[in-house]
Every structure is written in structure tokens, then in C-alpha cells.
Amino acid sequence: MNTRTADLPPGPRLPEWVQSAAFLSLRHRIVPFLRRRYGETVRLRLVGGRTAVQLSNPEHIRQLLAGSPTTFHANRGNAVLRSLLGEHSLFLADEDEHTRLRRLLWPAFNGAALRGYGELITGLAAEDAERWPSGVPFSAHARMQTLTLEVMLRVVYGIADGPRLDELRVRFPELLDIGPLDLPGLQKPELQRFWVWRRKAELQRRVDALIRAETAERRKAPDLAERTDVLSQLLRFSAGSGADGLSDAELHDNLITMLVGGHETTATALAWALYELSHDPDQLAAAQRAADENDQKYLEAVVKESLRLHPVIHEVGRTLTEPVDLGGYRLPAGTLVMGSIGLVHADPTLFEQPAAFRPARFLDGNPPATIWLPFGGGLRRCIGAAFSLVEGVIVLREALVRWQLRPAGDRTEPARVRNLMLVPARGARISAVPRA
Numbered sequence: 001m002n003t004r005t006a007d008l009p010p011g012p013r014l015p016e017w018v019q020s021a022a023f024l025s026l027r028h029r030i031v032p033f034l035r036r037r038y039g040e041t042v043r044l045r046l047v048g049g050r051t052a053v054q055l056s057n058p059e060h061i062r063q064l065l066a067g068s069p070t071t072f073h074a075n076r077g078n079a080v081l082r083s084l085l086g087e088h089s090l091f092l093a094d095e096d097e098h099t100r101l102r103r104l105l106w107p108a109f110n111g112a113a114l115r116g117y118g119e120l121i122t123g124l125a126a127e128d129a130e131r132w133p134s135g136v137p138f139s140a141h142a143r144m145q146t147l148t149l150e151v152m153l154r155v156v157y158g159i160a161d162g163p164r165l166d167e168l169r170v171r172f173p174e175l176l177d178i179g180p181l182d183l184p185g186l187q188k189p190e191l192q193r194f195w196v197w198r199r200k201a202e203l204q205r206r207v208d209a210l211i212r213a214e215t216a217e218r219r220k221a222p223d224l225a226e227r228t229d230v231l232s233q234l235l236r237f238s239a240g241s242g243a244d245g246l247s248d249a250e251l252h253d254n255l256i257t258m259l260v261g262g263h264e265t266t267a268t269a270l271a272w273a274l275y276e277l278s279h280d281p282d283q284l285a286a287a288q289r290a291a292d293e294n295d296q297k298y299l300e301a302v303v304k305e306s307l308r309l310h311p312v313i314h315e316v317g318r319t320l321t322e323p324v325d326l327g328g329y330r331l332p333a334g335t336l337v338m339g340s341i342g343l344v345h346a347d348p349t350l351f352e353q354p355a356a357f358r359p360a361r362f363l364d365g366n367p368p369a370t371i372w373l374p375f376g377g378g379l380r381r382c383i384g385a386a387f388s389l390v391e392g393v394i395v396l397r398e399a400l401v402r403w404q405l406r407p408a409g410d411r412t413e414p415a416r417v418r419n420l421m422l423v424p425a426r427g428a429r430i431s432a433v434p435r436a
């Protein structure tokens, strides 16, 4: 390895708070600039004296993601996420705790389990597509958010019609809408007795109570053995794993984690896919043909290309527990090392014409996993990756067999940061008329 023992990589000299604020709110614009200005490995200084290093060379990112879990911690356990997700979240766990939780959650995401979700998702996607407005511009992002929330409620949580479902439909989006004003309350629980933070804390308590009530009922459900939703499967697997099974608190925290990790991410990927197709008659015709023939491979390529061109998560990070040689530098313990998914996906040496939307690039054998990174990688690769691809294929099929898409504006929609994700800044507006 080309290791220097000298300093950290070069990077901007602006004050920490400027670098942090810029990175938090404009990362997708700043990161390409930093790459051009300082090279493929760049240092950032964040508030609290924290050093971050951004990698854009795929081989360095591969080393980051394949690194030992004792050296490369997710360490996402900052107060904000901990307060929202709960201390037993897979997202926050490291080393043995992470391995154990992942083993207990995995059976609900493997191939056999995924096959069981298809029918339910198809029903929800078809029902939604039947209700699209005709000939009137609408936000594909808002529409897809409503639909993927419904998938979460019915397919992941397995909640049946009734007052609990109605209430969660309203409360979940409120809970997940986290603006800058909410952050102090999440970081300092003592503030939760006051002002807007009190309302958010009450909301979280109410959601917690609803999930606990659902879980308690489901445990006793007479049809638990036959149910295919994620929660029911986890309850069954857990009961079968003896004392080592998921505790109630672990189950609860990871249900919230799946909601946070899987709802808006999938909605965003689908919204961009519909937006891109609406602007490209040839790609739309190819995708419609695939929908008519139920060519799942092609439809999956559409979702994958959407995630390449518009990665929802712009970078994936690990914190070093000891010094590591990476990217040509000896990085000290405590450094937050980020692999830039956005830069790799936009690299013309890796993807021909990277700014073009071309699903076919995913047909003749996938691009190597080291350069298509929307779900991160290594032992922590997104546990819901296959789930969201299955969902994406079904939702696209049900929409495209029914609707002719049309653009509702020019093709210049930028992304903006929302809840740590990159989402379409203007909602990915499209219009649709029934297919002839």
C-alpha cells in the first residue's frame, strides 16, 4: 500500500462550523468541488474538533467497507439517531452486538422471505396506481412516499385495517420530518419538556406505544405461523432462537430503524426513476415493454440506474478505533472516514456518460459491487437492499402498465438534503395519462 506517515490529507481551512454546516446541507455540491480542488482523498474539520476524511477512489472505499469491524466502527451513535432509533438499533451497533442483531434480523430479508412479500406489495402498488391523477402534474416523490409508507405499515409491520393503521399513517410522517429546529431536543433529552421538542417527544412516545401494542397483539395472533410480514417473521424466528432471541426492546428499536432506513430512501429512488423516464421517451418505451412482459431484470436495472444517477445516501462512513493506512495516509484513531458514493457513481472513468440515465448499463452483468454503492457495503451493507429492489420493480411495473408518463417541467431538477438524504428539490413532478 502506498502509505505516507506524514500528515492528514489536504482540505479546506475554513472554520469548523462552516465546514460542518456546508457539508450537512450542501454535501452533494461541495464534495465534487473538494475532489477537484484537493484530489481523491480530502480532509474536513467538523465541529467538536472531529476530523473527517473523504475517499473517492473505489479501491480505497473497498478497503474501508471490507475493513475489520473492530477497527472500522459504524459509530453512528450520536445522540440524534440514538434518541430517535433507540439504543438497540442495528444501525448503531458495532462488533459482536452488530453480528448478533444482524443474524437475528436477517431471516426476514433473505430470498425465501422476500418471495413472500411480493403479493402484498403488488396489491398495494396496483391500488395506488389506479388512483393516480390523470393529465395533472403531481409530485412523484410525495406519491411514492405515501406508497412506501403503506408498504412499511402493511408488509413490514403487517398492520391490518383499523384505527391503529389510520393513526400511524398520520404519525409516522410527522415523526420522520426532522428539521433543524428539532435537533436540539433530540440531542438534549432534558429539553424535551419544552416547546416544539415537547411535542416531538410526545409524538415519539405515542408511536412507541402503538408499535408496542401491535407487537404484543401479534405475539398472540392465532395466524402468526402463516403470516408473511416482517414483524411476524421476526417474532417467529425469535421465539425459535431461545434465550438468544430478540428482546422486546430490540424488536421495537429495529422496527423504527427499518422505517427510518427504508421508507423515504425507497420512495426517493422510485421518484427519480419515474422522473427520468418521464423525460426520456425511448427509455420510457423500453421500461413499459419490460412492465408489459413482466421483465423484472430490466425493471430492476431501471431502479439500479436511478440509484446510481441519484444516490439517496451520498456517502457511507466508518469511524476508526485505531490508526489505519488508507488512501495514501496514516489516518489516526477517531477519524470519520467517508466513502463518497456520489463521486464514484459520477466518475466517467467508471461509468460511460455518467450524467445519462441508461438502465441498460445494468443488464450485461452488473457493474462490480465496488463501483455501484447505493447500499454501502461489507458486513454492514443495507439489510433492506433486496427488499427495496423487489418493491421498486413491483411499483414500477404496476405504474408503467397503466400510465404514459410525461414531463411536468424541464429536466434540471437538483437534489437537496433532507433528513440526511438527498431528495428531489422540487418533488420530482411528472404528469401521466392512461396508456392507449
Ligand code: HEM
Residues within 6 Å of the ligand: 065, 074, 090, 091, 092, 102, 156, 257, 258, 259, 261, 262, 263, 265, 266, 269, 312, 313, 316, 317, 374, 375, 376, 377, 378, 379, 380, 381, 382, 383, 384, 385, 387, 388
Ligand atoms: C433504496 C432504498 C435504500 C437505500 C438507498 C439504503 C441505503 C442504505 C445505506 C447506504 C446503508 C449503510 C450501509 C453501510 O454502512 O455500508 C444502509 C443501512 C441500513 N439500511 Fe438501508 N437503504 C434502503 C432501503 C432499506 C430498507 C427497505 C430497509 C429495511 C426495511 C433498510 C434498512 C437498513 C438498515 C437496518 C441498515 C443498517 C445495516 C447495518 O448497519 O448492518 N434500508 N441502507
